Amino acid sequence: xxxxxxxxxxxxxxxxxxxxxxxxxxxxxxxxxxxxxxxxxxxxxxxxxxxxxxxxxxxxxxxxxxxxxxxxxxxxxxxxxxxxxxxxxxxxxxxxxxxxxxxxxxxxxxxxxxxxxxxxxxxxxxxxxxxxxxxxxxxxxxxxxxxxxxxxxxxxxxxxxxxxxxxxxxxxxxxxxxxxxxxxxxxxxxxxxxxxxxxxxxxxxxxxxxxxxxxxxxxxxxxxxxxxxxxxxxxxxxxxxxxxxxxxxxxx
Numbered sequence: 001x002x003x004x005x006x007x008x009x010x011x012x013x014x015x016x017x018x019x020x021x022x023x024x025x026x027x028x029x030x031x032x033x034x035x036x037x038x039x040x041x042x043x044x045x046x047x048x049x050x051x052x053x054x055x056x057x058x059x060x061x062x063x064x065x066x067x068x069x070x071x072x073x074x075x076x077x078x079x080x081x082x083x084x085x086x087x088x089x090x091x092x093x094x095x096x097x098x099x100x101x102x103x104x105x106x107x108x109x110x111x112x113x114x115x116x117x118x119x120x121x122x123x124x125x126x127x128x129x130x131x132x133x134x135x136x137x138x139x140x141x142x143x144x145x146x147x148x149x150x151x152x153x154x155x156x157x158x159x160x161x162x163x164x165x166x167x168x169x170x171x172x173x174x175x176x177x178x179x180x181x182x183x184x185x186x187x188x189x190x191x192x193x194x195x196x197x198x199x200x201x202x203x204x205x206x207x208x209x210x211x212x213x214x215x216x217x218x219x220x221x222x223x224x225x226x227x228x229x230x231x232x233x234x235x236x237x238x239x240x241x242x243x244x245x246x247x248x249x250x251x252x
Contacts, residue, residue, distance in 0.1 A: 002170060002178055004196035009103060009172065010237060013198060016105035017235055017247025019051040020098040024109060025250055033088045033114050037069040040094065041080035048098055056097025056104045056175045063219070068095040070220070075163055075204050075212055075229040076108075077219045088114030091124060093231040097175055104175045106200040107248035108233035119207060120228055123160060127205040127230040130154040130162075134201060138193065138236060138244040144181060145189035151203055152184040161210035162203065163229070166221070171200045171235055195240040202233030 005013065027044050045066035048055050055066035070078030070093040071086070078084070078093070086092055095108040110124050134151035148168075155162045162184045170177035179191070183203050206212075208227030215222060223229045236244040 002191065002197055003172055004194060005172055005198055005237070006196070010196070010198075012101045012103035013105055013172065013235065013237070014247055016053060016098045016100040016103055017107075019048065019053050019100065020096055020105045020107050020248045021250040022051070023047045023096060023098070024107070027094070028109060028111055031086060031092050031094070031111050031113060033086055035086050036082050037071075037078075037080035037084035037086070038082040040069060041065050041067045044096055052100075054099040056099045056106065059099065059175060066096065069093070070095070070229070070231065072228055073222045073226045075206070075221045075223055076166060076231055077221050079217060079219055086113045089116050091116060091120050091228060091230060093229075095231065095233065099175075102173060104171055104173075105235040105248050106171055106175060106202075106233060107235060108202060108231045110230040110232060122158065123205060123207050123228055123230045126155060126158040126160055127203050128232045130203045130205065131201060131232050131234065134203070135236065135244055135246070138201070138238060139242070140193055140195045140238055140240060142193050143188055143190045144179075144193060145185045146187045147193075147201070148181060148183055148185040149187040155203065155205050161206045161208065163206060163212055164210045165212050166204050168199060168201045170198065172198050193238050195238055197238040198235065199238075200233055200235050202231065204229065204231050
């Protein structure tokens with residue numbers, strides 16, 4: 001069942017989203033050559049706690065970090081090991097969740113470290129653009145297929161692949177709520193979008209094939225052909241009219 005949030009619930013999600021946007025403002029500039037993923041994770045953890053919030057990912061059974069940090073062919077769920085030291089030419093995705101008074105916001109960004117190949121820059125740009133293209137259709141009265149079809153077309157027009165084994169999802173009182181939302185599909189299909197629905201919309205895009213594999217650590221998911229992958233995510237609210245409200249973007 002897809003939950004419809006009350007205004008009181010949305011208030012808490014907005015606070016979580018604003019904190020998350022602030023955390024990104026501080027940690028993204030720290031991602032540079034020679035820095036360890038564990039340093040970024042510790043900073044994110046400290047910032048979230050300083051805002052009187054809780055890192056959402058620590059609610060996930062078996063996971064003990066504030067972030068997932070994935071590099072190059074790692075699609076998602078990369079563990080922020082101290083030994084994961086960024087190098088010039090890497091692309092790095094960081095996924096963070098924030099919980100405020102029992103309600104969650106979830107977002108991800110991918111950044112380039114130093115000088116990267118043009119194809120990597122294109123991948124990062126298209127992944128982000130696909131989110132905003134999809135948002136144009138995330139309007140009450142449309143269907144979810146309208147949203148994900150737009151996302152898929154944006155990605156594939158650029159010659160990249162939408163990961164099909166991983167999904168966007170509902171969010172609110174739980175970090176992952178119903179429904180699971182494949183990031184591809186056919187316009188005019190699926191459930192109707194209603195005001196008050198909240199989703200974490202997160203394109204995961206490979207430069208090569210869409211297939212993925214899970215590593216032996218049981219968390220890290222990589223592109224099966226070991227080509228570069230990018231991830232972009234925001235938490236959104238379906239508004240009564242107009243475009244969705246994006247909770248995890250800075251106002252500036």
